[in-house]
Amino acid sequence: MDQIMGQNCMSLGMFLGIAFPVVVTVTLMYQNSSFGLFGGFSVGKIRGGKTQNATSESGSNVTTHGFEMGGTAQNITHDSLGGKEGNNNTDQKSRYFFDELGRVKELQGRSQNDTTTEGRTENTAVDGDLKKISTNESAQHAVNHDDKLLDGLLAFGFDEASCKSRMQSHLYRKASPNKPSPYLISKLRDYEEIHRRCGPNSRTYNKSMKKIEHSKNNTSAATTCKYLIFTPANGLGNQIISLAATFLYAVLTDRVLLVKFGNDKHGLFCEPFLNSTWILPEKSPFWNEKHIETYQFLLEKDRASNSTENLPSVLFMNLQHSRNDPEKLFHCGHSQDLLQKIPLLILQSDQYFVPSMFMNPFFSMEVTKMFPEKDVTFHHLGRYLFHPSNEAWEFIISYYDTHLAKADERIGLQIRVFSPESTPTQAIMNLVLSCTLKHKILPEVSLQISVSSARKNQTKKAVLVASLSPEYGDNLRTMYLNKTTVSGEVIQVYQPSQEGHQKFNDNKHNMKAWMDMYLLSLSDVLVTTSLSTFGYVAQGLGNLKPWLLYRILSNESHFPACERDFSSEPCYHVPPSHYCSGMAMPVKEFHSTFPYFRECKDFYFGVKMVKDSM
Ligand SMILES: *[C@@H]1O[C@H](CO)[C@@H](O)[C@H](O)[C@H]1NC(C)=O
Ligand SMILES: *[C@@H]1O[C@H](CO)[C@@H](O)[C@H](O)[C@H]1NC(C)=O
Ligand SMILES: *[C@@H]1O[C@H](CO)[C@@H](O)[C@H](O)[C@H]1NC(C)=O
Ligand SMILES: *[C@@H]1O[C@H](CO)[C@@H](O)[C@H](O)[C@H]1NC(C)=O
Ligand SMILES: *[C@@H]1O[C@H](CO)[C@@H](O)[C@H](O)[C@H]1NC(C)=O
Ligand SMILES: *[C@@H]1O[C@H](CO)[C@@H](O)[C@H](O)[C@H]1NC(C)=O
Ligand SMILES: *[C@@H]1O[C@H](CO)[C@@H](O)[C@H](O)[C@H]1NC(C)=O
Ligand SMILES: *[C@@H]1O[C@H](CO)[C@@H](O)[C@H](O)[C@H]1NC(C)=O
Ligand SMILES: *[C@@H]1O[C@H](CO)[C@@H](O)[C@H](O)[C@H]1NC(C)=O
Ligand SMILES: *[C@@H]1O[C@H](CO)[C@@H](O)[C@H](O)[C@H]1NC(C)=O
Numbered sequence: 268m269d270q271i272m273g274q275n276c277m278s279l280g281m282f283l284g285i286a287f288p289v290v291v292t293v294t295l296m297y298q299n300s301s302f303g304l305f306g307g308f309s310v311g312k313i314r315g316g317k318t319q320n321a322t323s324e325s326g327s328n329v330t331t332h333g334f335e336m337g338g339t340a341q342n343i344t345h346d347s348l349g350g351k352e353g354n355n356n357t358d359q360k361s362r363y364f365f366d367e368l369g370r371v372k373e374l375q376g377r378s379q380n381d382t383t384t385e386g387r388t389e390n391t392a393v394d395g396d397l398k399k400i401s402t403n404e405s406a407q408h409a410v411n412h413d414d415k416l417l418d419g420l421l422a423f424g425f426d427e428a429s430c431k432s433r434m435q436s437h438l439y440r441k442a443s444p445n446k447p448s449p450y451l452i453s454k455l456r457d458y459e460e461i462h463r464r465c466g467p468n469s470r471t472y473n474k475s476m477k478k479i480e481h482s483k484n485n486t487s488a489a490t491t492c493k494y495l496i497f498t499p500a501n502g503l504g505n506q507i508i509s510l511a512a513t514f515l516y517a518v519l520t521d522r523v524l525l526v527k528f529g530n531d532k533h534g535l536f537c538e539p540f541l542n543s544t545w546i547l548p549e550k551s552p553f554w555n556e557k558h559i560e561t562y563q564f565l566l567e568k569d570r571a572s573n574s575t576e577n578l579p580s581v582l583f584m585n586l587q588h589s590r591n592d593p594e595k596l597f598h599c600g601h602s603q604d605l606l607q608k609i610p611l612l613i614l615q616s617d618q619y620f621v622p623s624m625f626m627n628p629f630f631s632m633e634v635t636k637m638f639p640e641k642d643v644t645f646h647h648l649g650r651y652l653f654h655p656s657n658e659a660w661e662f663i664i665s666y667y668d669t670h671l672a673k674a675d676e677r678i679g680l681q682i683r684v685f686s687p688e689s690t691p692t693q694a695i696m697n698l699v700l701s702c703t704l705k706h707k708i709l710p711e712v713s714l715q716i717s718v719s720s721a722r723k724n725q726t727k728k729a730v731l732v733a734s735l736s737p738e739y740g741d742n743l744r745t746m747y748l749n750k751t752t753v754s755g756e757v758i759q760v761y762q763p764s765q766e767g768h769q770k771f772n773d774n775k776h777n778m779k780a781w782m783d784m785y786l787l788s789l790s791d792v793l794v795t796t797s798l799s800t801f802g803y804v805a806q807g808l809g810n811l812k813p814w815l816l817y818r819i820l821s822n823e824s825h826f827p828a829c830e831r832d833f834s835s836e837p838c839y840h841v842p843p844s845h846y847c848s849g850m851a852m853p854v855k856e857f858h859s860t861f862p863y864f865r866e867c868k869d870f871y872f873g874v875k876m877v878k879d880s881m
């Protein structure tokens with residue numbers, strides 16, 4: 268009974284990717300590793316919970332050398348309560364490079380003057396290499412198609428130098444078989460026009476904001492432009508998937524999307540909208556506005572009086588669901604009817620709430636027209652919005668060209684350990700090997716010791732390991748080092764970063780996480796960890812159906828180590844639990860009511876969208 272208890276109390280953020288709980292009780296639960304029941308639900312499908320020695324069906328005894336259990340404890344910091352943004356890392360732009368094992372390093376003590384490579388004395392060889400490679404743009408990996416604009420998804424007219432990744436991503440990623448619909452493209456162009464007209468630096472922005480400010484609580488002001496301010500919460504993976512959802516909401520409601528990015532996200536992304544910015548201007552009073560009416564309060568008021576008068580001009584919506592929260596009814600037409608009259612919404616979320624918009628009668632036709640292939644919604648939104656900054660891009664393509672480009676196949680391996688203090692590294696390693704060997708993602712090591720003979724098949728596979736802990740990359744590398752494999756394939760293992768533990772509000776940490784996610788998204792085959800939003804971002808950008816590593820459950824050894832996911836969409840972990848009438852909607856009914864949803868493979872209570880044909 269203590270094995271699955273408490274999900275109902277969690278913000279769910281705790282499960283997720285590079286994400287963390289926002290509620291103190293949650294933290295405690297987490298530390299106790301006690302997981303609880305959602306009242307009355309079957310628990311059979313939850314993969315997660317306490318860790319245990321993994322015994323796997325195959326390959327479980329692959330010996331990896333040099334295991335060291337000491338020092339593997341990844342620390343969990345809970346210093347980002349409430350998703351507050353901003354630390355004081357101003358202008359600490361670090362320059363990244365990597366060593367011969369493919370580990371990311373930073374130059375220390377770099378002064379603000381060093382915007383070029385001058386004055387870099389450390390590791391000049393590596394740096395020199397990096398420079399040479401990154402300036403050579405005729406690399407062999409260039410794919411046949413050269414549709415820089417990703418089939419019309421991206422707008423024409425950007426200054427290419429200010430954001431190289433936008434126009435170069437097609438050189439690194441295979442052409443997507445899923446084209447954006449003409450309707451989506453026209454909606455995006457319309458949105459860009461609205462953003463230009465109403466966004467920061469426009470006169471209309473000044474006028475509308477002034478009006479909103481002066482009528483905060485009063486009857487909602489009639490403004491020319493309406494706004495949606497996104498407030499991030501939790502780790503970077505959660506922030507990216509929820510920002511994609513928020514952008515879609517902005518497009519559907521003709522609102523201008525503005526983001527409250529603190530310094531921790533400084534320099535990660537390019538501006539996505541032509542000739543404008545999506546950053547909430549520094550001077551905006553809504554960076555720290557208190558006393559704003561909440562969505563929940565509005566719903567209560569509405570229920571009590573049935574009146575839609577007295578709507579405020581500014582409303583704060585917390586869509587960071589947990590199963591215990593009152594139903595937000597965001598997926599209901601009536602809620603949207605109220606919300607559309609409010610000129611400024613401030614939305615905080617860590618969820619990929621896109622499915623709510625497909626459920627909503629207000630939006631369902633529109634959004635279906637935009638995304639006739641529902642299972643690639645994030646793929647389009649993500650590629651549209653998230654372009655690595657030049658600094659991040661320089662690193663990404665250098666790393667790719669040096670380590671990954673020459674391989675015949677690239678394997679992304681994302682290993683996220685949610686409760687490292689109770690999960691032995693060996694157990695995770697066994698799980699990873701059991702999965703990858705069984706499904707022939709990686710070959711078994713041959714018993715022959717001979718090093719250079721018997722390499723009849725020179726197929727090269729490069730494995731990119733993304734993990735907070737260095738052990739996984741190290742072990743895998745050691746396992747294949749100077750050994751032949753039964754298939755004859757040559758395996759090379761790289762792990763760009765090893766941060767030790769998740770950090771919040773930390774610009775360098777986020778930068779590394781973002782580069783890892785992006786590199787993973789360039790894989791041919793992807794293995795991710797169940798429930799990790801970090802993995803969701805990579806699979807979505809890359810349009811990859813990942814192999815989902817199971818979380819190890821107490822006293823279970825019969826479960827498969829991993830399972831292939833059915834789409835690249837992120838999982839919406841906490842979908843609505845009520846019909847708009849207020850009646851409870853059991854999970855089972857959910858799927859019959861909305862046939863284009865399926866339960867997530869990695870989280871029974873979550874849903875994601877499938878192709879219509881399925
Ligand atoms: C895990 O493995 C260790 C060492 O093999 C063993 O001592 C321990 O009892 C195992 N734990 C469980 C729960 O099986
Ligand atoms: C795995 O190791 C255990 C203990 O070291 C041993 O008893 C078992 O036979 C091994 N299994 C395989 C498949 O090699
Ligand atoms: C984890 O963080 C806590 C609080 O900052 C600290 O006391 C502890 O030593 C850290 N543990 C590890 C393994 O770093
Ligand atoms: C961070 O900045 C804030 C305001 O910008 C300031 O109040 C605070 O003291 C700073 N903290 C540190 C550790 O420098
Ligand atoms: C930065 O560059 C300026 C001009 O080149 C120079 O005078 C100054 O000393 C440099 N500062 C540092 C910290 O290197
Ligand atoms: C760039 O790469 C191509 C293909 O790998 C190579 O032929 C060419 O010589 C390189 N150019 C430079 C300037 O390094
Ligand atoms: C908007 O207002 C700011 C000051 O609040 C001012 O600096 C800026 O020039 C104004 N922009 C326009 C386009 O009027
Ligand atoms: C964007 O700005 C550039 C430079 O100011 C200008 O030439 C271009 O026409 C603008 N594009 C649009 C679509 O407004
Ligand atoms: C506006 O509404 C909020 C929440 O209802 C309330 O706390 C605040 O005092 C109100 N402000 C004004 C100026 O009435
Ligand atoms: C609430 O509004 C609905 C529709 O506008 C109406 O049918 C209903 O009678 C109202 N209820 C109350 C208590 O006013």
Ligand SMILES: *[C@@H]1O[C@H](CO)[C@@H](O)[C@H](O)[C@H]1NC(C)=O
Nearest residue numbers: 710723724725726754755756
């Ligand atoms: C080498 O191995 C790969 C993967 O197992 C296989 O697809 C390929 O056909 C093999 N090539 C040769 C020449 O055996």
Ligand SMILES: *[C@@H]1O[C@H](CO)[C@@H](O)[C@H](O)[C@H]1NC(C)=O
Nearest residue numbers: 718719744745747748749750
């Ligand atoms: C692997 O081979 C390389 C060169 O062939 C050699 O330098 C290195 O020492 C070997 N490493 C191990 C662990 O045997």
